[in-house]
Amino acid sequence: MIWVALWCSALAATAAAETPAQTHSCVACHGNAGVSDNPEWPSLAGQNAAYLEQQITAFRDGERENPPMKPFVENLSDAEIAELAEYYADQEAVATANGDPALVDTGRQLAGYCSACHGYAGRPATDEWPVLAGQHAAYLELQLLSFKRGERIQPLMQAAVGKLSAKEFAALAAYYSQLQP
Template identity: 60%
Template sequence: MKYRLCRMLAAASLVLAAGAHAQAPSQAANCVTCHGQQGESINPQWPNLAGQHADYLAEQITAFRDGTRENAAMMPFVKNLDEKDIRELADYYASLPRKVSSSGDSDLVERGRNLAGYCAACHGMRGEPVANNWPILAGQQAPYLAQQLRAYKSGKRVHSLMQAALASLSEEEFSALAAYYSQLEP
């Protein structure tokens, strides 16, 4: 009897594990062209969405929709989303497994590891912050990360903590940080 119960529990666990990801909401059909079927970007200039914190994704989609984060390519896809649509998209992409992009220059990884102290207080020792409204950096596309660091430093993206942390860093250091975080395992 115990053996049969264990087999049933094991089978149920496999079924649950196989269906652990949410079903894609209809709005995700607009996202796959750039962010891929499984939330993995087809272009290293664009972010991977899979496994990102849902709260962070929802905040960013809302910022694109409301124009507080400018991106002409995103606007047509987000302008008509309501709060429910945004939450469904964010929850869906957060449910997908993250993968490592390793899209940075491998010669810069060690330098990036040495610079990561600038980021660790907010983004964690391994690129995974404890705050759900902060982005996970581990495994993200390196060119995208470097692009965002430049945007914060230039003031195109605004966040006082990011601007303070990046004030003394150079373009080469951005590339090193991006290379380091892109290769971190989820």
């Protein structure tokens, strides 16, 4: 019995030692181990490390604007960003399944617009693109709208979402939120 307690204690200490110090400022919004409780904020757990690194760097350098993020990332070094990205990529992702269930079938039909880049199961062809499977529906909707409005710039995304409506964004978000990451 004592050896089990010692083993658990050593395991917890090892896990704490492997958690980057910078995660302490991420937890409030992105949740413990990167699983966000707020549907308008992304879960980072299981996301592609290259994508996370690219996005955190874009926030830090002002290429992607998000005033609430700026104070948390503005002083991170490239090495710290890479460490955070790897940490969150290694965490277990969970499906939020928080989109409107009545829209899932429509979203599945529309997912052909997304599948060339993000895969049929919401896992992209390259790790420089985001995993959509299991992400919060509200967050996905907001990002699609941001691309359509030109608030986020990525030419492939602008082309893909240009003719889609807000209702179609909601359907896509509902579909991807229920997929297992």
